[in-house]
Amino acid sequence: MSLTRTAIRSKLPNVGTTIFTRMSKLAEEYKAINLAQGFPEFDCSTELQKLVDKYIRQGKNQYAPMAGVMALREAISRKTYLATNADYHPESEITITSGATEALYVAISAVVHVGDEVIIFEPAYDSYVPAIEMNGGIPVFVTLDPQYESINWESVSSKITDKTKAIIINTPHNPTGKVWTLSDLQKLTELAVKHDLLVISDEVYEHIIFDDRVHISASSIPALAERTFVCGSFGKTFHTTGWKIGYCLAPKDLTTEFRKIHQFLVFSVVTPFQFAIAEYLSEPDHYLALSAFYQQKRDLFLNAITDIGFIIKPSEGTFFQNVDYSNLSDEDDLILAERLTRKAGVASIPVSAFYDKVVDHKVLRFCFAKNDDTLLKGAELLQKIKVW
Structure with missing residues (x-):
């Protein structure tokens, strides 16, 4: 042709x-x-599969609300509060997304305009840069040391200009396996507040931490939480990467802008799976x-x-x-x-x-x-x- x-x-x-x-x-x-x-080679639990079947048979097969099934948003709110003492309102500060990748893309799209700079720590997950560039932004890279022992915060500070809009973080970090410390989050908070920066926190591996370490969410520091989109995923947590069920936690004003874009990308996420995960979350040992x-x-x-x-x-x-x-x-x-x-x-x-x-x-x-x-x-x- x-x-x-x-x-x-x-x-x-x-x-x-x-x-x-x-x-x-x-x-x-x-x-x-x-x-x-x-992606996991093994399947999710039979209990979770039965819950999906249960809600399919109950007829939960039409569009979910744009922001997500309320039962799931409430479950995420409870789970987050127990872990971090952060109180996200299910109605106005939690959105269910088509995986964490959509959450990350929408968060970036909501705040990045042409010419805005966004700081990224590399090595970095490969979806960040395309999302920034699709929105006319400019990625600015901070390269981690080869052993990934620590973050050079002086180097981070030196990258901030009057065009810097946001910083993207990822903890636990893919591909290095590095878990950010409380000191890291505190230093990030200082810079974000000083320069009035937004933060996009990729926390999809929040429940996969080793050797008695503790995941410290950006949501656990109030001064950081008020300027952060926290992006999570049930695909990694429940061995269901193919379901593409993620979520975003953010203050009301950020969530408002987030949902303006989310509604025109996917509108809503598969309904019976949301009900199933909401019920499955009632037992904390599952995660x-x-x-x-x-x-x-x-x-x-x-x-x-x-x-x-x-x-x-x-x-x-x-x-x-x-x-x-x-x-x-x-x-x-x-x-x-x-x-x-x-x-x-x-x-x-x-x-x-x-x-x-x-x-x-x-x-x-x-x-x-x-x-x-x-x-x-x-x-x-x-x-x-x-x-x-």
């Missing part, structure tokens, strides 16, 4: 296929164990037990790969583990990740993909949200392969 119309001008000219799609496709092609893309569940998997995987020769800093949270292979190979991380997929039969993600400009610290990211036998088989294949 001949092209007779004018070619469109791309709004995201530098965006191609994501590294997650690329590595998952390669894993499928070579029948490799996929420890690359971040409070998650850290121990995933720590067992992290430890199993780390013990299984300990003899390979990686330099390893155990993940503090999320369901990802980074490994430094600089003692084993000088190859670029993308080249090695692709070769391990083809030759070893194990797919991973090269961490350089999470930077604006390629920064190769010789680090690969593995997802351990898999069945134990899958993790052990993947580790066995990595042990045997002679590609190092």
Whole structure:
């Protein structure tokens, strides 16, 4: 077919296929164990499945309210108050979204105008920059140190200009597994208040924290909460990434602007799943037990790969583990990740993909949200392969 119309001008000219799609496709092609893309291999609880069936059979199959089913917003309000003492009103300060990715996109769209600068900590989850650029904003990067031991707040301060509108944070942090400390949140608060900045806090791994650490939400500091969109997800918490049920907590004035955009993107989110999650949240152990569940998997995987020769800093949270292979190979991380997929039969993600400009610290990211036998088989294949 001949092209007779004018070619469109791309709004995201530098965006191609994501590294997650690329590595998952390669894993499928070579029948490799996929420890690359971040989704659980196991199913959600049968109790939660039965609740979905219950509400489907009750006829909860039409549009939900634009802001979300009230029962779920009330459940989130109670859950948040118990965890942080932050009191979000279900009617005016909590919105149910089509996953956390939509929540993040809408929050950015609600406040970023052409020419506004938004500070991002890299390595960074890949949806932040496109959302900023789609709204005419300018991403400004603060690069974390290679070991992700601490945040250089002097560097953050130096990036703030009179054009800075917002800062995006992510804790627990994907891909590094870093969990922000109370000191980090306090320093963020000082800068946000001093420069009158908004904050967008990606907290989708809030219930996956290891070694007796505690997740400190942006909502737990009142001076920070009053200028923050807190974005969460039940996909990570309940092993239901395909349901795409997320939420956003924000003060009333920010929520008003948030909903203006949300209503024209998806309007509302799948109804029976919202009712099911609302009822499932009535038992706190359904999410409070998650850290121990995933720590067992992290430890199993780390013990299984300990003899390979990686330099390893155990993940503090999320369901990802980074490994430094600089003692084993000088190859670029993308080249090695692709070769391990083809030759070893194990797919991973090269961490350089999470930077604006390629920064190769010789680090690969593995997802351990898999069945134990899958993790052990993947580790066995990595042990045997002679590609190092």
